[in-house]
Amino acid sequence: MWDASKCDLCGDCLVKCRYVDYDKERAVADIKSLIEGKDAEILSKCTTCIACNDYCPTGADPSNLIFNMQEKIGACPIVVVGKPVLELSAAALEDSAVSLEMTPGDPDKPVLSLDMFRYEDFPEGTFDSGLFSGMTVVRGHGIASLVGLVHMGGESFVEKYGQTVLDRLAGLGKPIVYLHNEGFVLAHVKARECGFKVDFEYTHLFEYLRDYLRDNRSDITRLDKKVAYQANCATRWIPEYDAFLDEIFELVGVERPRRTYERTDALCCSAPLIYTNRELAVDIQRKNFEDAVACGDDAIVTSCPVCDRVLRRPSGQFGLPKIFITDLCRIALGEKPWPEEPGI
Numbered sequence: 175m176w177d178a179s180k181c182d183l184c185g186d187c188l189v190k191c192r193y194v195d196y197d198k199e200r201a202v203a204d205i206k207s208l209i210e211g212k213d214a215e216i217l218s219k220c221t222t223c224i225a226c227n228d229y230c231p232t233g234a235d236p237s238n239l240i241f242n243m244q245e246k247i248g249a250c251p252i253v254v255v256g257k258p259v260l261e262l263s264a265a266a267l268e269d270s271a272v273s274l275e276m277t278p279g280d281p282d283k284p285v286l287s288l289d290m291f292r293y294e295d296f297p298e299g300t301f302d303s304g305l306f307s308g309m310t311v312v313r314g315h316g317i318a319s320l321v322g323l324v325h326m327g328g329e330s331f332v333e334k335y336g337q338t339v340l341d342r343l344a345g346l347g348k349p350i351v352y353l354h355n356e357g358f359v360l361a362h363v364k365a366r367e368c369g370f371k372v373d374f375e376y377t378h379l380f381e382y383l384r385d386y387l388r389d390n391r392s393d394i395t396r397l398d399k400k401v402a403y404q405a406n407c408a409t410r411w412i413p414e415y416d417a418f419l420d421e422i423f424e425l426v427g428v429e430r431p432r433r434t435y436e437r438t439d440a441l442c443c444s445a446p447l448i449y450t451n452r453e454l455a456v457d458i459q460r461k462n463f464e465d466a467v468a469c470g471d472d473a474i475v476t477s478c479p480v481c482d483r484v485l486r487r488p489s490g491q492f493g494l495p496k497i498f499i500t501d502l503c504r505i506a507l508g509e510k511p512w513p514e515e516p517g518i
C-alpha cells in the first residue's frame with residue numbers, strides 16, 4: 175500500500191521502468207503530480223507490471239499510487255478497455271446470493287480454487303491429473319482474486335471486496351490450494367495490508383506441487399532440459415515463493431539458466447497491452463523470447479493462464495514450446511510427453 179512518508183522522490187521507480195524512457199527529472203515530476211492527486215503521463219504508459227515496487231529502494235509501493243490514480247482518472251487505455259470485466263466482477267462480488275461453481279470431491283482433501291478462471295483456461299487434462307486427484311474444485315467471479323483486476327483499472331477492488339472473497343472461501347470450511355498465484359496473494363499479502371481476517375488454511379500452488387513431487391519422487395523421470403520462466407506479475411509480492419519453484423525445477427530435472435529478463439528484471443507477459451498497444455506488446459514478447467532462445471532454453475514455463483494464452487503466438491513464432499507449470503510436473507511424472515516444437 176502506498177506510503178508517502180517513505181518516498182524521498184529519488185525517481186528510481188520510473189527511471190528503471192522498462193516501458194517508458196524517463197530521466198530522473200521526468201520521473202520525479204510524474205511521481206510528484208500523482209502524490210498531489212493530478213494526472214501524469216505514466217498513467218497511460220504503465221503496463222501494470224508491478225516491477226517498480228522492486229525498483230523502489232524504500233518500500234513506498236509506487237505501483238499502488240500509480241494504479242489508484244489510473245482508476246481515479248479513468249482515462250488511460252487499460253482502464254477503458256477493462257471496464258466491462260470490472261462491471262461483471264463487481265456485480266458478482268456485490269450479489270450476496272451469488273453461487274460458486276463447484277465440482278465436489280473427497281471431503282478429506284483440500285479444495286482447489288481457480289479464482290475466476292474457467293476450467294478450460296488450464297491445460298487439457300489438468301483436472302484428471304494425479305496432481306489434483308479427488309480434490310473439490312471451486313471457481314467463480316464471486317471468488318475473484320481481485321489482485322488481477324488491477325490490469326483493468328480495478329486497484330480499489332482489493333480493499334472493497336477482499337474480505338467478501340475471503341469469507342466466501344472460509345465458508346467452504348476446508349483448506350484451500352490456490353491454482354492461481356493471485357488468489358494466494360490476496361490471502362497472504364493483501365489481507366495483511368488491509369487488515370482482513372483469513373479464516374482458513376491456504377497453500378500456494380508452488381508449495382503444493384513441490385510437496386507432491388517430493389511425495390512421489392519415485393515416479394519422476396528427470397527431464398534434463400533447460401527452461402525459462404515467465405513469472406505472473408503478482409509473484410513480485412511474494413519473491414520468497416520463487417524458492418519453491420527452484421525446488422520444483424530441481425525435482426523434475428530442469429535447469430533455469432540465468433538470462434537478462436528474469437526475477438527482478440522479468441518482463442511483463444504483455445497481456446495488459448494486447449488491446450491497448452499491440453506494437454509494444456509484440457516488441458516485449460520478441461525481447462522475452464529472443465532472450466530465452468539465446469540462453470539455450472528448451473521451453474518457457476508459465477504459471478498463469480493469461481500469460482500462457484498471450485505467449486501462444488510468440489511461442490509458435492520462435493519455435494519455443496511454452497509449458498504450464500502443472501504440465502511440467504505431469505511430463506516428469508509420465509502423464510504426458512514433452513511438447514513438440516510449436517508451429518506458427
Ligand code: SF4
Nearest residue numbers: 191220221223224226
Ligand atoms: S507498474 Fe510496471 S509499467 Fe507501471 S510504472 Fe511500474 S514498472 Fe512501469
Ligand code: SF4
Nearest residue numbers: 181182184185187230
Ligand atoms: S516511490 Fe520509491 S522509487 Fe519512486 S520516487 Fe518514491 S522512493 Fe523513489
